[in-house]
Amino acid sequence: MTTKRVTLADVAAEAGVSKTAVSFALNKTAGARLSEDVVERVKAAAKKLNYRPNYAARTLRTQQTQSIGFLSTNVAVTRFAMAMISGALREADAQDHTLLIGETSAAIASKGANPAKLKDRAIAALLDRQIDGLIIADMGAKKVDAPQLPPGTPVIFVNLHGPEDYCSILPDEATAGKEVVEALLAGKYRNNVILIGTSPKLETDTSVSATIGLRLDAIRKTLRANGVENWTEIASDHWVPELGYKSILEAHKQGQMPDAIICLNDNIAFGVYQACSELGVKIGKDVSLVSFDDDEFSENLKPGLTTARLPYEVMGQLAVQEVLAESSEVGIRLVPMPIQHRDSVAK
Amino acid sequence: MTTKRVTLADVAAEAGVSKTAVSFALNKTAGARLSEDVVERVKAAAKKLNYRPNYAARTLRTQQTQSIGFLSTNVAVTRFAMAMISGALREADAQDHTLLIGETSAAIASKGANPAKLKDRAIAALLDRQIDGLIIADMGAKKVDAPQLPPGTPVIFVNLHGPEDYCSILPDEATAGKEVVEALLAGKYRNNVILIGTSPKLETDTSVSATIGLRLDAIRKTLRANGVENWTEIASDHWVPELGYKSILEAHKQGQMPDAIICLNDNIAFGVYQACSELGVKIGKDVSLVSFDDDEFSENLKPGLTTARLPYEVMGQLAVQEVLAESSEVGIRLVPMPIQHRDSVAK
């Protein structure tokens, strides 16, 4: 009853050839000349017996696992990580690789240990599985150093500015910042612009965010380039709905109600919707609003929110492609953040 | 420069004992009597050389991979799958196992092939990796049959009603339906109850949903048990914000504005918020509203939405526990759906 697994030896016996021949035939080994006849017989035998190669045996021999490690801090909590994993998963699948997902957070939760140590531990766990390459995902942090890996193991950083001599995949915030402002100014309003969520910390400290500074630079530059000289900035690095909500209510109370609103993310914009709704102000009619992220709820808002999409899935996909590519170039790869034009900008 | 990996043989040499002794010492093999001294020497040597066992070699020998397959249709698109994976990942990590995630969707996208075939293909890919157990996640479908696996490989169904002789992990919809209605009726209103999103199809066809029928039964029963004899039902199996939005606007126009609203999910409720906001009706004051899911945005709504949480993470976690448990019981395991009491119910 114990259906023993079919091995390569079984196929060889069935086809009446050596194991070598089977291996060559099935793997299309380059430089191996096999007669047509043998190849056909092997294939037929393999199919007949429903042969499936044993990955462990192959790995032991070749030292290649056909697997990629994906390391992310706090997978569960952060939605962005899941989106990247989803893209990575898909691409790995397409290229017949397995994605091994490493977690730092679980351990963190259990004991208040040193995060760096935990990360090392997570990488070690992945390395024990002999991954062929490693993808490290996180926010910001220019100063991460590359982990100690077996020589020749490719490492890619994603959503994270890794060391100079590695490949880092990042969203193209500068372009997005420019295009979002352009989308706003293409609308009806620009007299009283408000920018919600600026933050000296986020802008300067690249260990917190590698890209927000670029986004903000672009926003300000584009405003000026289009003749907007003065605008209001609400500083905060806590990007929650409450921030947008309170900012608008406050501005209204002061008699400073803006007509053009830039939120640093959709969560803030969500709060702006709530405030406007309470005030009876129609977004897309009485005021214009643009934002960043393209969160899931954003297209369901009324009116739909015009926002620059953070392309996490594409980034995950690209990360796998890079790690699997023979010659991945060192440096930064920028991924476009497509603007989702909806109806929150007044025409 | 090629830092060759340290093997068990290296440790044996360093400690001056046999490979057998090293293996016994490191694995604490039961029934193996080693002198204290040997064990200590082995541990010291392993640590000194930074020995890490080779998983592939161990797998080849033991036929155990320490990995679990997680099969889900369309991982990327459905948020629920990601939440379950997140929970499963965490638990697998805690139990020193690897989670191999299998996808059906990628292939679907490429060619319009037979979904069942694709599922088989995905399972085969997982099986090739010699997973120790399999978790199958999806929606509904009582009629799925168990895949052909090597005897002794545990299979768990999650968010899915598998065959009778397997373990299925499902949300406890009956209890949730009851508690949600009780939460609603504990509030101020109950004169004009509306139930949005009923659907003969969803309720009856267990291949579409195994549990919605139970949820609706419980809702209706609990309404009656609490003296509510008449209520309105809006039928639709397309649970989007638009449905909630239009239903309320329509009811209002007919002069039938409800005072107590039950939405079958948070997305519908989201639309109800939009409609109420337009009508100037205050949720949690002028009307009561309850729902199901506890979507991410739900606590950010103003006021916060009272809703029954779909416990996807816990379900994923439980699935791993079950698959790894020695004696997992056959049958259905119900996971509680904790009610999130917020402020959408008028006191």
Added chain:
DNA sequence: CTGAAAGCGCTTACAG
């Protein structure tokens, strides 16, 4: 063009 043999790094009967 094809096959016998070694070896990847472990675990585990088995013998002493």
Added chain:
DNA sequence: CTGAAAGCGCTTACAG
């Protein structure tokens, strides 16, 4: 109580 040896299922020099 400890060690020599076989073997898991592959791949790949090497010999013919």
